[in-house]
Amino acid sequence: MFGPHFSRQGISLCVFPGSVPRWPDACTRRPSSSLSPTKVRSKEKSPRHGAGRRGTPLIIIGQGLGRELTFEMGSGLALGSVLPAAPAPPALCLPLGRLHSREMAARWVLLGLLAACVTEAAKKDMLNVCMDAKHHKTKPGPEGELHNQCTPWKDNACCTANTSMEAHKDQSYLYSFNWNHCGGMKDKCKRHFIQDTCFYECSPNLGPWIVQTDTSWRRERIMDVPLCKEDCDQWWNDCQDSFTCKENWHKGWNWTTGSNQCPRGSECRPFKTVFPQPADLCEKLWSRSYKYTTESQGSGRCMQMWFSNTEVNPNVAVAEYYARLAGAPMPGPGAWLFLLAPALLALL
DSSP: OEEEEEETTEEEEEEOSSOOTTGGGGGSSSOOGGGOEEEEEEOOOOGGGTOSSTTOOOOOOOSSOOSOOOOOOSTTOOOEEEEESSOOOOOEEEEOTTOSOHHHHHHHHHHHHHHHHHHHHHHHTTSSOOOSSSSOOSSOBOOSOOOGGGGGGTTSBSSOHHHHHHTTSSSOTTTOOOTTBTBOOOHHHHHHHHHHHHHHHHOSOOGGGEEEOOOSSOSEEEOOEEEOHHHHHHHHHHHTTSEESOSOSSSOOBOTTSSOBOOTTOOOEEHHHHSSSHHHHHHHTTTTSEEEOSOOTTSSSSBOSOOOTTSOOTHHHHHHHHHHHHSOOOOOHHHHGGGHHHHHHHTO
């Protein structure tokens, strides 16, 4: 639903993708119960400013923000925000009532337009992107051929064909990392580390979990990517009888020979001893790059390392879901151009 609500208190422009029962109520200080608000904050002002009275519109932004936003701008107009307890139809209400001038009304509408466009741009920055790291492309795109286990990403990849080849070597130029630091790693185990490398190097769907880092070889990394239960469980099952000497493979190695060797005083032990549970392996191996979940493949709530190159990449929808949770989901900038009309009318 999209449109203005007129009342004696003034004008409230309310934007709701989808149907919201009694939608004008959501733009008043007494929020609609359909939004299940958990917190309302309003800065009380004197009555001459038109705030602190029942019916004063609030800015309301719903669903998955994870934070409260409170704005106040000009003429003592009090604003607040409501966060829903559970996912609810997102909404933005711009209070235009009790404004002291038409110019001020226009400012509010334009401010809403700007906020919407910035939010949409931020959400898009999380989707279809490559992290700023050692071997990643600057932006994803099709690759004519990717090698073996990296093939599922060939239609849209952050890795090159050469990177995909190197990902399959026991000790490649990518990071000079030696999988066989405690004797030969079993093939059924090694294939998971190859898949892990393909996923990390090639996936354009890791945007919601990219964070800044400060190392000599990359400026960004991933953290807490929610992996599907099957991926972690099978990784652990296939590697439990292989050997390693370290729990965290990100740091602490002896690099004096040019490749990673076990640090002095450490001993090689079975994976199942170093990582007692699948969650230990997935979460501790690369310093929380991954997060173990109980979600299953196909749920749309977890990322899959493994999928067929003949099927649609299931991680696209998962990234979109988490991008919506991380940033306020609102209509695209095109829809918000509708707000320009009231702004121009207010100046007449």
